[in-house]
Structures are given as structure tokens and as C-alpha cells.
Amino acid sequence: MHAALPLTRDLVLIGGGHTHALVLRMWGMRPLPGVRVTLINPGPTAPYSGMLPGYVAGHYGLDELEIDLVKLARFAGARIVAGAAVDIDREARRVKLAGHPDVRYDICSIDIGIHTRMPDLPGFAEHGIAAKPLDRFAEAWRDWCAVVASGDAAPETCVIGAGVAGVELALAMSHRLRTLGAKPRLGLVDAGSALDGMPRRTRNLLLDRLAHENVALHERVEVAEVARDAVRFGDGTTLPSGFTLGVAGARPHGWIEDTGLDLHEGYITVDASLRSVSDPAIFACGDCAHLGFAPRPKAGVYAVRAAPILFANLRAELAGTRPQRFRPQKDYLKLISMGGKEAVADKNGITVSGGWLWRWKDHIDRSFMRKFHDLPAMAPPPLPPVHAKGVEAVLGDKPLCGGCGAKVAGARLRAALAGLPPPERSDVLSLPGDDAAVLAFGDARQVLTTDHIRAFTEDPVALARITAVHALGDIWAMGARPQAALASITLPRMRDEMQEATLREILDTASEVFRSEGAELVGGHTSVGAELTVGFTLTGLASERPITLAGAQPGDVLLLTKPVGSGTVLAGEMQGKAQGRDVLATLASMAQPQGAAAAILHGAHAMTDVTGFGLAGHLMGICEASGVGAEITLDAVPIYRDAEELAAAGVRSTLFPANREVAERMVLPDGPRADLMFDPQTAGGLLAAVPEADATELLAALVEAGFAAARIGRIVTGPPFIAVL
Structure with a gap:
């Protein structure tokens, strides 16, 4: 088997229009090795304009006309950046976005359509x-x-x-x-x-x-x-x-004027290869482009017909081969729906109408959308004909999860750590079960922790943000104040310029997260390897006794500050089964820092962050360290949208089977919601055991601060045991 080829070129697609959607589908079926593809779009979906009147009339549901760009990007092996482009620095070859670091490109293609906003019309x-x-x-x-x-x-x-x-x-x-x-x-x-x-x-x-x-x-x-x-x-x-x-006065997007590209009435002028006539590194297609070599009206049919040519020419430019010429037809069939299930057709001056035309249009539109709703299954590379015994069992039948889903199982980790001797230094405090160490400096206490994440997204910015929040979890859970961070980053092999840009994206994003929480990113270590991984080692200062797993008392109320189910959603995304809007919503929640929540919960008797071993595993850690039992009210546990449906469909993170071993010390019902108690979380919420007298006030403060917090159960007298009710 050949190692993955190094990345040498960045292809950036701005906009999820029909042409780019088709290009991504074709790219997934025939990728060009060595190219990193990025799709920039304001949201997770792109509606298909051909079915919009039918949706407005009530003939289709919204999901029927939406192209899920998150699924499509995963299929194409592309990263998706949920943001709006606002400018292009053509000299530096950087796409500028609102609220996101610049994205570098070698080749850029623009398919952002038009708009019918009326900025000059009062009101x-x-x-x-x-x-x-x-x-x-x-x-x-x-x-x-x-x-x-x-x-x-x-x-x-x-x-x-x-x-x-x-x-x-x-x-x-x-x-x-x-x-x-x-x-x-x-x-x-x-x-x-x-x-x-x-x-x-x-x-x-x-x-x-x-x-x-x-x-x-x-x-x-x-x-x-x-x-x-x-x-x-x-x-x-x-x-x-x-x-x-x-609907009147369709206009090009205003930011295009600032790029310095050659424009015709605000639209990007392209030649027969769909390349800008003024910049060979930029292509354009769809309604935002002006076909200077053969002017045509704005119509979706040209966008669809242009897709194979754009795909071929992007590959040609990136690989150094000859481009193809786009030859748009002079006229096209216009099928216009008339409210009900009737349509009128017009072409070359011939007009016909009737219900059969609407059925024909419906067939055309549904056939087009099936290209995106039913993406073909791409077989993984075959194993060598002769290989070691047991390879198939280790590989499994699903892709390896990223984030905490890629962690070593808890039982195996505990067995490996069992032989380590206890600390001999008096200033290194041993806290059984806690992930962070506590170092003593006289009366002061410093918390030390480290976390490392295998990439679960193609976007280094999203990965860096979520990994930084994840690494801070142990600091917050122990009631400490974040102090300093060191980065540990493994980049896949790539061209020097791409390497520099990727590192900048990761470090700038992580520094922003840490500084907003009172810490500084002060250095670290980088290496080149098979895939992208990001990790951080952090210190925190505890002016009082750190909050640990030990200390939970019978009668305490259990508060959770984030939903669970992220591992299932991410596994579903990798398998092409999760809804794009739910994936982006989950990622946004994962990226939410928990410093304010930790400050609210500073008086907790015991606290942990819910990460790789799932809610059940981390709650069992509190029970074991505190010598108590716990009860969970299953319906009270917040769940990420789409997680329960995916779990019901059999989607599981790769760490799920090992996490479920803790069920031997649990009473719980059957069903997908109960299964999510064992779902590994990345950048999960804080789980705190707080005095019952304070619980209502603390929960109200958490909700007021913007956390999806919930009261999920209580601590009870007894041996370490969890009852899920």
C-alpha cells in the first residue's frame, strides 16, 4: 500500500452553487491526489433553485430541495468553512472571511450566485x-x-x-x-x-x-x-x-467589485475555459460569472452544463494539463411551474402547457437532487493479498473516529498505567482518577494537564478551536485558572507554503481561545506525520484546594453544562449519515469555552469534564473516587440534535464498545438514548456534584450565561454504581 501523497496545491471553492456542488461530487469520485480542497459557504446547505417554486407551493419539503454541503464535502474529502467571503487578496492569494482566518489558495473558483436585495428601496x-x-x-x-x-x-x-x-x-x-x-x-x-x-x-x-x-x-x-x-x-x-x-433587479454581490477582477456590470468576466480574463488563478461560474466569449442570460441550465468543464479545467490547471472549452447552447428549454402541478414549456418560440409538463419537470428536478441525496459508496483501498492475521478485525468495517473517539479504551489505559510507581516527590500531588496533576509551590497549587486530538474535521481552524477548549477542560474541572499552554502539532506532508499557512491557522486560533480565557500560548513542538493531530499541554493556577473527583456527597445534585452525543454525530458525519446543519451546530457547541461555567460551579463538591469515556464513564469516576453511587434521569440529559436518531440507526463511535464495559455496574434501560451515555465526547461539558440547596440557583446562572445546562440526577449512598431511570 502506498503512503498518502503530500499535499502540494490548495483549491478553494467560494460558494456552494449548483456548479460547485456538481464539481464536488465529481471530485469525490475522481480526486486529484496532492490537492487540498476547501469549500467556503455561509451555511451548511445550498437550495436547488429549480425546486424552489415547488417548495413555495407546498409540493416539496425544505429537505427535498437542499443540497447538504457538509455531506458533500466529506464525500469529496474537502474541508468546509461555514463563513462568508468578503474579499480576495489576489497578490497574497488569500480569501478573506468574516470571523475566520484567511484561507490561502493556489487556484480559486467562485460560484456565489446573485442576490435580489434592494438596498436603495426604503424599508x-x-x-x-x-x-x-x-x-x-x-x-x-x-x-x-x-x-x-x-x-x-x-x-x-x-x-x-x-x-x-x-x-x-x-x-x-x-x-x-x-x-x-x-x-x-x-x-x-x-x-x-x-x-x-x-x-x-x-x-x-x-x-x-x-x-x-x-x-x-x-x-x-x-x-x-x-x-x-x-x-x-x-x-x-x-x-x-x-x-x-x-425578485426584481438581480444584482452581483458587492464585494466582488473590490477584488480588482475584470467585471461586466459587476459580474466576473470569464473566457471559454471559465477562467477570469484578468487573473489566471481565479475561475468563476454560475450566475456570478459573465461569459464574455459567448454572453448568455442568467439561467441554472448553464451552471449545470458548465460543471464538467469546470471540473476538468480545475484539474488541468492543478495538474498542468490542457484545459477544455465551454460551449454553451444558444437556447434552452424553459419549464415554468404555474402554482399547482402544472407547467408551461417554452423553447425556440414553441409554447405548450399541462400537468404532464409539471410531472416531467418534477422528474428532472428529483433526478438532479438524487445525485446529492444518494451519493455513491466509494470502496476503501483493498488490503494487500497477503497480510498479517487479525488485520481485518483491527480495521473494522467503519472508518476510525477522530477526536476522543480515537482514544485508547479506559480499561486498557488503566491496565497500562497500573505499573507506574506513585510520585516520590512531595511537591507532586497524586490524585487518583483525575487526568490532571497538581504541583505544590509552597501554599500555591499549579494544575498540569495535556490533551491530544486526532483530526475529526478537515478544517484546521475548527480543530484547533475545539482542541483548545477540550484541553482546557481539566483545568476548569479542577477549579483552576488557565495560565499557559504549549502546542504539540503533527502536520501531514505538504508544500512549505501550505505548511506555514496551516500552522498559522492553528496557532492563531488556539492563541485566541487561550487568551480569551486568561492563558497564553507560549510555544510547543511540531512534526510531520501521516495525518493532522493537534494537542496542548496546559498549566492552571488554583488559589484554593483544587476540585477533584473525590468529594461528592449523598444528596448532591448532578449538573451538566453541555449536551452529549457529539461522538455519534461526528461518526455519523464520517459515514455520510448525519445532517450537515446538525453537524455544524454540534461543532459550534463543542467550541464553546467553559470558563464561565467553571466560575459559576466553583463551589462544587466534585467536578469533571465529560470527554472520551462518556457521561457514564466519567460519572463512574466520581463515584469511585468519592465512594458513592449515582442516579441519572435519562430524559433530563441534554442530547445533541440528530444524535439519538443516528444511534437508533446503529451509528456508533469506535470507542463506544469499550466505554460500554462500565454498564456492568449500571442499571439502565435499552434504547438509543441510553446508549448515548457511553458516547465519547470531545470538548464535552462539565459534570458537577453540587449541594442540593444551591442547585436551582446554579442551574439558573448557567442557563443565563448561555450554557445548555441541565439537572440530570443526584448522588446517592452506596457503592460505586449508577442507576439510569
Whole structure:
């Protein structure tokens, strides 16, 4: 078997548009070794525009038109950065993002679409919603329909812009509101003529349908202001509207103007290879690109047709081979839905309509989305024909988890440590069961701990942030104040420039986390190895007696400051089974520092951070050190979204079987929620045994401070034992 090739080129895709989504799918099936791929997108999903009118009309659920970019990135072996690009430093080849370190590139491709925000229209920013970006509109429409269905709002809506998109969405909105039992009052407004430029027969068919749906058409009128409950025209008249949609005046994103690229009316001018005519390191596609060699209208069909050419040309540029030429067709079939399950088709001046056309369109759209919902299973590299006995058993049938899921099992760790002699130095205090050491300096106490994480994400920034929070856990759990940190980083083999950029991302992010908690990153050690790992050794200062595992008393209440189930969510993400939005939400929670929670819990009798051995394993550690038992109320334990569903589907972290050995000293029900008690956590919450008299006040303070904290059980008299109720 060959070792992984070193990384030598960075490919950065800005935006999760249709072209980039298809490129990622093709990349997953045919990657180019040596290339690190990064996808930058504001959110975890990208809605498919072709199904948006059907979603608005109620024919599809939101999940049916969403492309899960987190799943797609995992399939492609790419890292996903949830953020918005705000500029490109072309000289340094850096993409600048809001709230994230710059991302370097060798080759960059842009597919960010367009927007229909109306910054010059008074009141639109506060009271209107733009049809593009699609994701915000889709969620806003869902929420509005819920309000109308509850009877808390009148079904008064307005669409600004009576082009094809505006008419299609107005018909869809009218249909949906009727299915909710409402009598919609919908206005369609345009500064010019409705459907200007459409063939006469197609235009007449759509205008007749608008009249049939009682959509009030207002042509050649000026919109002066959008208010909370109305649209005001230039002549002083008003149109009642509690939901005002902007479809007119599609615009390029403003930050593109600052890049210095050659633009046409704000769109990036590209040549026949889809490369910027002014910068050979930048490609562009979809609605944000202007096909300078063969101008075409903005249409999704061109984005889809461009994907194989962009894929081939990105590979060609990265590998040093010849590019291909994009030859867009002169005309294309336009399938326009008409609210209900009917559509009109137009091409080359020929117009037809009917329900069969909607079914055809539905088939085309669903076939397109199946490319992303049903990603092909890629077989792992085969084992050599002759290999040592037992290799298959160690490899297992699932990928090795990262984070705490990759830890050595607790029983094996304890057996290995059993032979270590107790400390002989009087200033090294031994605390059985605790992960951190306590060093004595006269009356002062210093806490010393270390943690090391195998990468569970392709994003070094997310990995560094979460690993820093994870490493701080033992300091916080012992009631100490973070002091100093040393980094220990193993980078995979990569080109010098990539190595420097990756190290900068990790160190800058970790330093930010530590400094915000009162500690300093003061140095460390780096090496090159097979894969990315990040670790930190930390010290903390304890002015009082450190909080340990020992000290829990019968009657104490158990408080937990974060949900559990992150190991299952991360395992599900690695297997392509977790939902992208749930993965990003879990990662965001994992990255939440616990310093403020530790300060609130400073009077706890016993405390630990819930990490690799799971909630049950770490609670058993408290029970063993304190000589007590515990009860957990299973329904009270906070669980990460999607974790229970994944557990029910059989998704398990690789450390789960070993963690479950503690169940021999437990009483617990069957089921996926109970299984999550053994799920390994990375950067998990603090588990504290606190006096019952203080529990309510402490829990309220934790919630007020922004923690998803819960009261999950209590300490009881008896031998080390846990009952899950």
C-alpha cells in the first residue's frame, strides 16, 4: 500500500452553487491526489433553485430541495468553512472571511450566485425578504406560512418584480396559501411590463393564470417604500402586505467589485475555459460569472452544463494539463411551474402547457437532487493479498473516529498505567482518577494537564478551536485558572507554503481561545506525520484546594453544562449519515469555552469534564473516587440534535464498545438514548456534584450565561454504581 501523497496545491471553492456542488461530487469520485480542497459557504446547505417554486407551493419539503454541503464535502474529502467571503487578496492569494482566518489558495473558483436585495428601496432591508439568496427566503416563507395557518396574520403578500421568476413565485405563493385554507390577497408589482421579452403565447398563458388566481398585477408603478404591513407606491397609494418578496433587479454581490477582477456590470468576466480574463488563478461560474466569449442570460441550465468543464479545467490547471472549452447552447428549454402541478414549456418560440409538463419537470428536478441525496459508496483501498492475521478485525468495517473517539479504551489505559510507581516527590500531588496533576509551590497549587486530538474535521481552524477548549477542560474541572499552554502539532506532508499557512491557522486560533480565557500560548513542538493531530499541554493556577473527583456527597445534585452525543454525530458525519446543519451546530457547541461555567460551579463538591469515556464513564469516576453511587434521569440529559436518531440507526463511535464495559455496574434501560451515555465526547461539558440547596440557583446562572445546562440526577449512598431511570 502506498503512503498518502503530500499535499502540494490548495483549491478553494467560494460558494456552494449548483456548479460547485456538481464539481464536488465529481471530485469525490475522481480526486486529484496532492490537492487540498476547501469549500467556503455561509451555511451548511445550498437550495436547488429549480425546486424552489415547488417548495413555495407546498409540493416539496425544505429537505427535498437542499443540497447538504457538509455531506458533500466529506464525500469529496474537502474541508468546509461555514463563513462568508468578503474579499480576495489576489497578490497574497488569500480569501478573506468574516470571523475566520484567511484561507490561502493556489487556484480559486467562485460560484456565489446573485442576490435580489434592494438596498436603495426604503424599508426593504427591515421589512422585505429577497428571493435570493434562496436559503433565507425558503426559511422565511416556511415561517410565514405557519403564522398564516395559525390565524395570527392575514394572507396579504406582495411580490416586487414581474419577470418570469416573480410570476412563478407569485403563483406558487397563491397556491400554497389556498391549501392552508386562506384566501390570499397577493399583489405583483413591476416598474415596467410584466414578463417583458417573453414570447407572446407564453406570456398570455401566464397572465391568464395570474388572473385566474386573483393575483393583482400592478405594472409601470414605482415602489417608494416597504413598510411592516404594506408596500407604498410613488403616487401615495398602498398595497397591504405582511410578507413582501423582492425578485426584481438581480444584482452581483458587492464585494466582488473590490477584488480588482475584470467585471461586466459587476459580474466576473470569464473566457471559454471559465477562467477570469484578468487573473489566471481565479475561475468563476454560475450566475456570478459573465461569459464574455459567448454572453448568455442568467439561467441554472448553464451552471449545470458548465460543471464538467469546470471540473476538468480545475484539474488541468492543478495538474498542468490542457484545459477544455465551454460551449454553451444558444437556447434552452424553459419549464415554468404555474402554482399547482402544472407547467408551461417554452423553447425556440414553441409554447405548450399541462400537468404532464409539471410531472416531467418534477422528474428532472428529483433526478438532479438524487445525485446529492444518494451519493455513491466509494470502496476503501483493498488490503494487500497477503497480510498479517487479525488485520481485518483491527480495521473494522467503519472508518476510525477522530477526536476522543480515537482514544485508547479506559480499561486498557488503566491496565497500562497500573505499573507506574506513585510520585516520590512531595511537591507532586497524586490524585487518583483525575487526568490532571497538581504541583505544590509552597501554599500555591499549579494544575498540569495535556490533551491530544486526532483530526475529526478537515478544517484546521475548527480543530484547533475545539482542541483548545477540550484541553482546557481539566483545568476548569479542577477549579483552576488557565495560565499557559504549549502546542504539540503533527502536520501531514505538504508544500512549505501550505505548511506555514496551516500552522498559522492553528496557532492563531488556539492563541485566541487561550487568551480569551486568561492563558497564553507560549510555544510547543511540531512534526510531520501521516495525518493532522493537534494537542496542548496546559498549566492552571488554583488559589484554593483544587476540585477533584473525590468529594461528592449523598444528596448532591448532578449538573451538566453541555449536551452529549457529539461522538455519534461526528461518526455519523464520517459515514455520510448525519445532517450537515446538525453537524455544524454540534461543532459550534463543542467550541464553546467553559470558563464561565467553571466560575459559576466553583463551589462544587466534585467536578469533571465529560470527554472520551462518556457521561457514564466519567460519572463512574466520581463515584469511585468519592465512594458513592449515582442516579441519572435519562430524559433530563441534554442530547445533541440528530444524535439519538443516528444511534437508533446503529451509528456508533469506535470507542463506544469499550466505554460500554462500565454498564456492568449500571442499571439502565435499552434504547438509543441510553446508549448515548457511553458516547465519547470531545470538548464535552462539565459534570458537577453540587449541594442540593444551591442547585436551582446554579442551574439558573448557567442557563443565563448561555450554557445548555441541565439537572440530570443526584448522588446517592452506596457503592460505586449508577442507576439510569
